[in-house]
Amino acid sequence: QQQVKQSPQSLIVQKGGISIINCAYENTAFDYFPWYQQFPGKGPALLIAIRPDVSEKKEGRFTISFNKSAKQFSLHIMDSQPGDSATYFCAASDRGSTLGRLYFGRGTQLTVWP
Amino acid sequence: SQTIHQWPATLVQPVGSPLSLECTVEGTSNPNLYWYRQAAGRGLQLLFYSVGIGQISSEVPQNLSASRPQDRQFILSSKKLLLSDSGFYLCAWSVPRESYNSPLHFGNGTRLTVT
Numbered sequence: 001q002q003q004v005k006q007s008p009q010s011l012i013v014q015k016g017g018i019s020i021i022n023c024a025y026e027n028t029a030f031d032y033f034p035w036y037q038q039f040p041g042k043g044p045a046l047l048i049a050i051r052p053d054v055s056e057k058k059e060g061r062f063t064i065s066f067n068k069s070a071k072q073f074s075l076h077i078m079d080s081q082p083g084d085s086a087t088y089f090c091a092a093s094d095r096g097s098t099l100g101r102l103y104f105g106r107g108t109q110l111t112v113w114p
Numbered sequence: 115s116q117t118i119h120q121w122p123a124t125l126v127q128p129v130g131s132p133l134s135l136e137c138t139v140e141g142t143s144n145p146n147l148y149w150y151r152q153a154a155g156r157g158l159q160l161l162f163y164s165v166g167i168g169q170i171s172s173e174v175p176q177n178l179s180a181s182r183p184q185d186r187q188f189i190l191s192s193k194k195l196l197l198s199d200s201g202f203y204l205c206a207w208s209v210p211r212e213s214y215n216s217p218l219h220f221g222n223g224t225r226l227t228v229t
Contacts, residue, residue, distance in 0.1 A: 006157075034217060043120075043204050043220030044158070089158065102218055106157035 003027060004092050006105025013112050019077040021108045023090035026071065030092040033066065034102070035075050038087045047088070048075070080112045116141035120205045120221030127228055133178075133192040135224050137205030140186065145207040147188040148218070149180055152202040164188060165210070200228045 006023045013019045023033075034049035050057045050064040050073065057064045063076040077084055087109050091102040120137045127133060139145050149161040160173045162180035170180050177196050181189045188205055205221040 036218075041222070041225075043206070043222050044218075045220065046217040049217070101160065101163065104158040 002106070003103035004090060004105045006090050006108060008108060009106065010109045011111070013080045013110065015080065015082060015112055015114050017080050017112075019075075019080045019084065019110055019112070021075045021088055021090070021110070022072065023074065023092075023105050024070075024072045025092050025103075027092070027094065028071070029094040029096070030103075032093045032095050033064070033073050034091050035062075035064065036089040036091065036104075038089065038107075040086075044087075044089055077110075080110075082112045082114050085110055085112050116207075116219065118205060118207055118219055118221045120224060122224060123222065124225045125227070127195050127226065129197055129228055130194050133190070133195050133199070133226070135190040135203055135205075135226075137188045137190075137221055138186055139188075139207045142186070142207070142209065144185060144210065146210055147182060147186075148206040148208075149188065149190050150204040150206060150220075152204060152223070158204070162190070195228045197228050200226055202226075 004023055004025050011019060031052055035047045036044035037047040038044040048059050048062050048064055050066050052068050055066050061078045066073045087107045089107045090105040093102045117140045147164045150158045151161055152158050162170055162172055164170050164182045167182055167185055177199060178192050203224045203226055206218045208218050
């Protein structure tokens with residue numbers, strides 16, 4: 001059972017445009033929502049994360065929007081650049097559980113055309 | 115600073131051969147350690163995790179096993195590889211859960227092709 005559902009699977013955006021990736025979850029115990037960015041041939045790296053006590057977090061051109069009642073969160077990349085072309089994974093975890101393991105979405109392959 | 119080393123970067127092995135992938139972490143003590151497998155369109159699948167030396171938990175029944183012989187060393191093994199074992203294998207570590215915002219740190223992976 002997929003704990004975190006991510007869409008779209010792939011996304012093509014023109015340089016300067018806005019990239020939006022959406023994720024949804026069911027487990028109300030989740031209380032930590034990170035996004036990871038992965039370039040080809042590399043491991044994923046933490047990009048930005050949010051806790052459910054805030055509705056939005058912004059770091060540079062990257063913004064997480066969080067809707068607790070809808071159990072949804074999304075990543076917005078403003079002024080998308082070719083260097084943003086990568087695979088993006090959303091994730092969620094229950095930090096109070098024994099391991100606090102992360103459940104990942106299936107990833108979105110973003111391509112930004114110059 | 116903490117670093118994670120994973121090797122080899124690529125590996126081509128025949129069906130039925132053994133496998134040993136190694137991962138080591140530097141700059142931290144008693145990390146949580148993980149093995150993930152990444153398949154196209156299927157995201158990151160957690161295979162094994164370890165919260166201490168000799169403590170291994172398996173998430174998915176499969177042809178693989180893991181061991182943690184030292185605090186910062188994690189090994190993924192197989193006695194006989196199957197074609198379906200091909201994939202991109204990622205090792206990762208995190209600080210034990212006392213740190214709320216502790217992220218997961220990944221190595222650069224091993225691309226395994228079983229022929």
